[in-house]
Amino acid sequence: MSTTMSTLTSLMGLQLFTRLFTFILNQALSRLASPVAYGIASIQFELMLSTILFLSREGVRGALLRVKPTGEASENVKSSEKDHKETEQKSFGNAAMNVGFIPVIFGVPLAIITSLLYVTFASAETLSGFNLRFSSCHGIISGANAQQVCMCQFHIGCERILFCFYRAMSSLKTHVRLRAEGVGITAKTLATRGDKGGNLPLLAFALGQFMYGSSVFLVYLREFQGAGLITRIAKSSSGFLRVYFDRDVLELSMWMTSQSLVKHVLTEGDKFVLSWFSPLQDQGGYALAVNYGSLIARIVFQPIEETLRLYFSKTLAEQNVRVIYLRSTTLHPHFQHYSEMQIIGSLFVLIFGSSYISLVLNILLPPQYLNTSAPRVLEAWIWYIPVLAVNGGLEAFIASVALRKDVNNQSRWMILFTLTRPLSMQTSSNLSARIIYALHFCQTFFANHDASQMLRWRNVLPPWTLVSGLVISALAVNLGETVFGATEIVQREGRTGIVRRPVLLHIALGGVLAISCMGWWAWTAREFLPVPRRWNKVKSA
Structure with missing residues (x-):
């Protein structure tokens, strides 16, 4: 449990560092670039990049996490049998990792095909949005898409090296990942900020x-020194796939990739629709809103999802009924506490985020974006x-234990549910459908393994005392807004209004209430939350 919490803490620190850097970068970009240029870069370029990376690696990522680490042969086995066993295990490990x-x-x-298609079918408005100092907009788009190809190859190479070491060492090298991400974000910031005049925003983005991508890849390559490259296995009569790749892992990655295609189309459907039908200015406002709105999700909830996926993959990799039952006794409290953390974090976002969002928007958003769709989004x-948070935790469980038929059933369920909803509601209804299926899958999974009594959903609900405190806080914050009128002051005076006494008092009120509620929850969950070792030493002394 302490290892899992350490991984979660490290991932949260990594996300906090990278997302704050990205937030600062987005603030600079949004002030340098027009909403049109920002929309092209953050909706169309990012959508193309995420599509390439998602379809290329997501299924392989999930399949490799479920590969059981190879162990050593038993001591009482004969030397010849032991050598044969170790050779067989090494071959399996290499074949499985080569899938990466x-x-x-x-x-x-x-990436090349996607780039060519983008250049061919880009709208006239998109081409006219490239207000650059070059004679041909087509050349700039091609250069940006060539960058996407290189970025894709670098990023996948980094993932390849990481996966090999994750399985070989059975631990996350979070300090290496933190250093690589830090160098990458710094290089990205400096390169993008090189266009100080804001005349070449799209080229700066590319x-x-x-x-x-180059910086992250070089850091990983220096750390692991080529250990992630493909490993040749002794030839056999079974053919190429048996020589280089493990067939079971390869098939599993293909199943998960097919589901990733369905998930990506349904999840990113709003961006696909925006890129085709929405004006570029609204695309820029939407992109800025999504970048700001996803900060909390990526800093807090994404590390929890990654930790759950790693933990479930390691704990429930086997499908044996007895093993599942025994391991469920250990899994249950961890699953309960992580799910409770997601729900409680969501409540904090709803209570305090909805109360202060109007005030924050008038402070953070550049003036040219206040008239776009960004505030409403x-x-x-x-x-x-x-x-988003609840769905991430549940799907981490499905990705760790689902069989081929389960993956196919989930894909059919998502498609069917999407077809019955209007286009404007597909993103939210999609997640709702995935949550419904995930709840049913979890219940069925534990029931089939004689462990249904350990899965009680009411145990993941937050304590009523915390909920009461959050409700009281919401009422107090709304009353404070009525009394102080902080939002009206900032709307009238701009960013200079933040130093006004009523605005500061309103912000302080929310901060005190949020810290008080968080402190109360931490005290009630003190048996679950990790305590630093130096504190334990002082306490025992």
């Missing part, structure tokens, strides 16, 4: 992405975060 190289084989051609995003 497949995203590079297919990812680079996919160069920043290229520098980020951010206000709606507050209510979207809790659904």
Whole structure:
């Protein structure tokens, strides 16, 4: 449990560091670039990049996490049998890890094809949005797409090296990842900020992405010194796949990749629709709102999801009924506490985020974005975060234990549910459908393994005392807004209004209430939360 919490803490620190850097970078970009240029960069370029990376590596990522680490042969086994066993295990490990190289084989051609399609079918408004000092907009788009190809190859290479060491060492090298991300974000910031005049925003964005991918890849390559490269296995009569790749892991990665395609299309459906039908100015406002709104989700909830996926993959990798039952006794309290953390974090976002979002928008958003769709999208995003958090934790469990038929059933369920909803509601309804299926899957899974009594959903609900405190805090904050009128002051006076006494008092009120509620929850959950070792030493002394 302490190892799992240490991993969670490290991942949260990593996300906090990278997202704060990214937030500062986005603040600079949004002030340098127009909403049109920002929309092209953050909606169309980012959508293309995420599509390439998601389809190339997501299925392989999930499959490799479920590969059981190879162990050593038993002491009482004969020497010849032991050598044969170790050779067999090493071959299996190499064959399984070699599957991680497949995203590079297919990812680079996919990136090239996607880039050519984007250049071919880009709208006239998009081409006219490139207000740059070059004679041909087509050349700039091609250069940016070439950068996407390099970024894809670098990023997949980094993932390849990481996966090998995750399985070989059975631990997360979070300090290496932190250093790599730090160097990458710094390089991206410097490269993007090189366009101080804001005359070449799209070229600056492409160069920043290229520098980020190159820097991260070089840090990983220096740390692991090529250990993630493909390993040749002794030839056999079974053919190429048996020589280089483990068939079971390869098939599992193909199943999960097919589901990733469905998930990506349904999850990113709003961006696909925006890029085709929405004006570029609204695309810029939407992109800025999503970048701001996803900060909390990525800093707090994404590390929890990654930790749950790693923990479930290691704990429930076997499908034996007896093993599942025995391990469920250990799994149950951890699953309960992590789920409770997600729900409580969502409540804090709803209570305090919805109360202060209007005030924050008038402080953070550049003036040219206040008349776009950004304010409305951010206000709606507050209510979207809790659904996103709950879905992430549940799908981490499914990705760790689901069989082929389960993956296919989930894909069919998502498609069917999407077809019955209007286009404007597909993103939220999609997540709702995935949550419903995940709840049913979890209940069925534990019931089939004689452990249904350990899965009681009411145990993940937050304590009523904390809920009461949050409700009282919401009432107090709304009353404070009525008394102080902080939002009206900032709307009238701009950012200078933040130093006014009523605004400071309103912010202080929310801060004190949030810290008080968080402190109360930490005290009630003190048996679960990790305590630093130096504190334990002082306490025992």
